[in-house]
Amino acid sequence: MSELPLYQELIIWIILGCTLACFVLPLCGLARQKWTNPIPPVPQFPGSSFPHIFAYFYTAFFVLTFAMASIQDVRLPDEQLSPAEMVENIVLQIALYTPFLIAYFALPRRELPHSSLWRKMSWVLAALCTIWIASGLLEASQFNKWLAETTQCPPVQNVVQRMLEGSNFERGLMAFMAIIVAPVTEECCFRGFVYNILKRWNGRWIATFASALLFAAVHGSLLQLIPLFIFGIVQCIAYEKARSLWLPIAIHTVFNACSSLVILLFPEMLPI
Numbered sequence: 163m164s165e166l167p168l169y170q171e172l173i174i175w176i177i178l179g180c181t182l183a184c185f186v187l188p189l190c191g192l193a194r195q196k197w198t199n200p201i202p203p204v205p206q207f208p209g210s211s212f213p214h215i216f217a218y219f220y221t222a223f224f225v226l227t228f229a230m231a232s233i234q235d236v237r238l239p240d241e242q243l244s245p246a247e248m249v250e251n252i253v254l255q256i257a258l259y260t261p262f263l264i265a266y267f268a269l270p271r272r273e274l275p276h277s278s279l280w281r282k283m284s285w286v287l288a289a290l291c292t293i294w295i296a297s298g299l300l301e302a303s304q305f306n307k308w309l310a311e312t313t314q315c316p317p318v319q320n321v322v323q324r325m326l327e328g329s330n331f332e333r334g335l336m337a338f339m340a341i342i343v344a345p346v347t348e349e350c351c352f353r354g355f356v357y358n359i360l361k362r363w364n365g366r367w368i369a370t371f372a373s374a375l376l377f378a379a380v381h382g383s384l385l386q387l388i389p390l391f392i393f394g395i396v397q398c399i400a401y402e403k404a405r406s407l408w409l410p411i412a413i414h415t416v417f418n419a420c421s422s423l424v425i426l427l428f429p430e431m432l433p434i
Contacts, residue, residue: 169315169384170236176387177236180376181229184356185222187372191363221355225376228351232380235320248335252343259347282409285400289413290420293393297386306385319383325425337422345414352377352394353401353410370398393417 166174300306310317325336352373360369374394378387397410404410 166237167314169313172313173236173379173382173384173387174233177229177232177379177382180372180379181225183372184225184360184376187360187368188363191360191365191368195363218359221359224351224355228376228380232382236382245329245332245335248332248339252335252339255343255347259350263346263350282404282412285403285409286413286416289393289396289400290417292396293389293417296389296392300385300388309384313384315384317385319381319386322425325422333426337426340418340422341415345411345418348377349397349407349410349414353397354407357398357401366402370395374398 306317309315316323321336321340325333328336356376357369357373360372364372374391374397377394377397378390381387381390383390397413400413401407401410
């Protein structure tokens with residue numbers, strides 16, 4: 163990694179560290195609970211009852227998949243997928259996550275606490291304001307400018323740069339990925355799997371911080387690491403409050419939709 167720019171080395175090590183932590187923490191939690199007072203049993207997915215082996219396999223598979231894809235994207239930022247490869251990637255992700263979605267909604271569900279539409283909408287607004295305010299404060303404090311200059315970090319993520327430079331068809335595919343595919347797949351992985359398994363063996367707050375940090379790291383951007391980490395924490399809290407993946411998915415969808423609209427319609431607002 164010595165030949166890579168500093169920002170690439172840093173984010174790769176952060177991704178590797180977070181990935182390792184997500185495998186080590188459950189083992190440490192299991193050992194601690196074996197010899198001390200155990201944490202009360204927590205269902206893998208609030209509202210559903212997944213077989214443990216199913217949940218563990220999917221968690222390990224998705225964590226490694228996200229981590230390797232992110233590291234590849236960080237190491238080779240100029241290697242762009244063709245439209246055919248992008249379509250293939252979309253189909254593959256849908257195929258991988260369809261079994262989970264079928265199982266999630268097919269298994270017996272526990273009675274969920276009632277939550278009004280206005281309460282859910284307030285969570286969506288709060289989550290969006292949190293990441294926007296965090297990003298604004300980092301820009302206003304000149305922290306992002308200092309970090310970019312110190313590490314040679316580009317001002318925007320690779321996916322944003324590709325969306326700006328691609329053809330209309332490529333932009334449409336990337337917008338579809340960002341607004342439809344990514345919210346479902348990422349929330350299933352980081353809230354549905356990683357968070358719940360860490361929560362089972364390590365408790366709620368360790369699970370919140372660890373899953374949120376991994377979520378932020380795999381996006382491959384030092385400048386967005388802190389805002390996405392905060393966003394991941396808010397998503398875990400929203401998930402706990404709603405006891406359903408629908409609320410985090412809705413928050414994620416609205417956030418990505420707003421971001422995509424800014425990128426496509428108001429590129430002059432971006433720091434490039």
